[in-house]
Amino acid sequence: MKRVPDFPVPDHIALMIHDLRQSGLSANEIAERCHLSRTTLWRLAQGEARDPAYDSVRKVEQLHGKIVK
Incomplete structure (x- = not known):
């Protein structure tokens, strides 16, 4: 089942x-x-991707889960 954050997806991705x-990764490394x-990463970080692809969100969530404890 797809998890829906408690706040808008663009804000959720931008925060991640x-x-x-903040953990030390550059934007290029994250991308x-x-x-x-x-x-795409820049648009996600700026909140400009109003309806981002689920796969893009998932990739950022997975990396966030590995790096940010």
Whole structure:
């Protein structure tokens, strides 16, 4: 079952990307590890992706779960 966050998905992703950046990863490293383009990652981080692909969200969530404890 797909998990739905308690707040809007763009905010949820932006917060996870912020956490990853705070952990020391660069935007390029995050994009590479998530197999996303830098442009897609930037749009997610800025909240500009209003309806992001589920797969993109999942990739960021998985990396966040591995890196941010």
